[in-house]
Amino acid sequence: MQHYLAIDIGGTSIKYGVVQTDGTLLSNDHVPTPKTWKSFLEQIDAIVNNTQAAGPIQGIAFSAPGAVDSSTGLIHGVTALPYIHEQPFLEPFQDQYDLPVTVLNDANAAALAEGWTGAAASLKRYATVVIGTGVGGAFIDSNEVMVGSHFHGGEYGYWILDPNAPHPDGTWSKVGATAVLVKRCSDRLGLPLTGKDVFDLQSDSRIHEELENFYRWNAIGLYNLQFGLDPERILIGGGISRRPEVRDGIKRHLDALTDSFGTFRIDVETCAHFNEANLIGAVRFHLLTN
Numbered sequence: 001m002q003h004y005l006a007i008d009i010g011g012t013s014i015k016y017g018v019v020q021t022d023g024t025l026l027s028n029d030h031v032p033t034p035k036t037w038k039s040f041l042e043q044i045d046a047i048v049n050n051t052q053a054a055g056p057i058q059g060i061a062f063s064a065p066g067a068v069d070s071s072t073g074l075i076h077g078v079t080a081l082p083y084i085h086e087q088p089f090l091e092p093f094q095d096q097y098d099l100p101v102t103v104l105n106d107a108n109a110a111a112l113a114e115g116w117t118g119a120a121a122s123l124k125r126y127a128t129v130v131i132g133t134g135v136g137g138a139f140i141d142s143n144e145v146m147v148g149s150h151f152h153g154g155e156y157g158y159w160i161l162d163p164n165a166p167h168p169d170g171t172w173s174k175v176g177a178t179a180v181l182v183k184r185c186s187d188r189l190g191l192p193l194t195g196k197d198v199f200d201l202q203s204d205s206r207i208h209e210e211l212e213n214f215y216r217w218n219a220i221g222l223y224n225l226q227f228g229l230d231p232e233r234i235l236i237g238g239g240i241s242r243r244p245e246v247r248d249g250i251k252r253h254l255d256a257l258t259d260s261f262g263t264f265r266i267d268v269e270t271c272a273h274f275n276e277a278n279l280i281g282a283v284r285f286h287l288l289t290n
Helices: 037-054 091-097 107-118 170-174 178-189 195-200 205-229 244-259 277-289
Strands: 003-009 012-021 029-032 060-064 068-069 072-074 100-103 125-131 135-141 234-238 266-268
Touching: 003 037, 003 107, 003 277, 012 037, 012 277, 029 244, 037 091, 060 107, 060 277, 068 100, 068 244, 091 100, 100 107, 100 277, 107 135, 107 277, 125 205, 135 170, 135 266, 170 178, 170 205, 178 195, 178 205, 195 205, 205 234, 205 244, 234 244
Parallel strands: 003 060, 060 100, 125 234, 234 266
Antiparallel strands: 003 012, 012 029, 068 072, 125 135
């Protein structure tokens, strides 16, 4: 079975591992993300050399932040790593290693992982919504990622959910993100809380109210997503989605919205892959395009 090196570029760390052609992640490690392009190239070189010393690889698959044009290798937009932007990203690696190299947006990679060996493995058309510092995700149709004309497909966080709030305060990222929930709960109690604290204190009426608002805003977002793109299933990701009450709370509000029409229940589940998703999905994209 062939092996591929997957590299997930993050703002604070670079994760990497070897993935088989059946989607099995054989290894998983990480190093701090360098501060300059030169140091970045040196770090990737060390990762590639160490991996090849352990066994042959048939390609290199990158997962990266930003508005990634996978066809040209250019990364547009704004991220915490300005040095990866607006330059030929793939060429240095293709020239040095004589291997096929691909790059895909990290949220899109995570979504492809779910369709390969995760919670959407039996589905043709599905969406992922990642709830964290902001809200993002992807839409997949027959293994094709909806990238969009400006590489902003799946940027659900920009959707306006509350038109009464001054822009951009009414966007999904501003009303339905985990970071917003934690801040609002902290403000209500006058204490600096963590996400864990919020759920530990959910019996408090003030925290309960904020959680219900959080569930409802996300249900509204998923409702709009369902009737805009009509996926077979919507998968919720992000660290907060590991808590079953989050999925259940959102589904409860979502059912109340759809019951008004009595058409069908929207299928919502939790992502199966979490920290490993970007690595697995990057290789899935590599195999689909080579």
